[in-house]
Amino acid sequence: MCSAVAHAARARRVDLFLKLQQACAAEAQAASRPITVTIQTPHRDQEPAHVIAASHTTVPAQLMRGISNRNQIAACRVNGHLWDLMRPLTDTCHLQFLFWDTDWDYGLKEMCWHSGAHVLGAALEEVYGDDILLCDGPPVKRGAGFFYEGHLKHGQTVNTDALAQVEKHMHELCRLQHDLQRIDVTPEQALDVFCDNPFKQHFIHRAQQQGETSISIYKLASFVDLCEGPHIRNLRPFSSKTIALTSTSQAEFDWSGREEMKPDNWDTHTPLTRTYGICFPSKQMFRHWKRDVEEREKYNHSAVGKSLSIFMQHDTSPGPVTSRCRDAVACVRACVRV
Ligand SMILES: [Zn+2]
Known part of the structure; x- marks a missing residue:
């Protein structure tokens, strides 16, 4: 992470968004x-x-x-x-x-986590400025929460200190209760807004090839992002004493299985970093989720198996796992119930 963070690309995107928003409002009035x-x-x-x-x-x-x-x-x-x-x-x-x-289980959960991804993207941009090229930030498909992945320039990584800063900015954005604003523009206008980002350009070109003539762009405070929506209006439920938001982990990105996301000229050996987060509209829901995660961890067969010497794994080659008993999973289950 650079000590002096530049935000020139973000400032340009905001400026263009506001101009396009004005034009959209005039067109809407006329129609x-x-x-x-x-x-x-x-x-x-x-x-x-x-x-x-x-x-x-x-x-x-x-x-x-x-x-x-x-x-x-x-x-x-x-x-x-x-x-x-x-x-x-x-x-x-x-x-x-x-x-x-x-309505949490009737559509709100996904909308909420989708909106959380925008907060995470905004915070990542705040911390890394022009040094991060954000790619995709959806809710997690099978599981809970959301993530945002992006390429960090100059070999930077999202370390623990940076993660704490990102989370601090996420809380601040929730506290300020900015509305997520939407505009619908032409693919050409969208390409101009994201002219510095090969991933967003790739997504716009892909939409164009699929026959899309209108592209939606959202702004949350100073964060402008390409997105189909929809979202919750703002992060109001996550402010004050009910903030339940955390960056949970980050991992290096693997392109396999997601080649359609990759810009043609992007080198697969140039990694993306993925940062995960989760948010709930109440402290109680957050506590329930945390307790479930801790419970699952307690009953994680591979961890329990290792701690009870049921499995063998060598430090220099952790891939192969050798069971020391004939029915290791049944054995672990029996052990954790004792
Ligand atoms: Zn979105």
């Missing part, structure tokens, strides 16, 4: 027309409400006024699809709000 929004209330016994709104300018967050527990609203669905609270509605539609206390 706006009346639409009917049918709002499904959280109480099933109540009739849906019908509201007249303006296409391309009205956002779902403006339609929360009549909802009784609106401070619990985290995101929404439009015609069944997950949608940003701050993304303008484009046509007559059916709107359903999602609540922190009831």
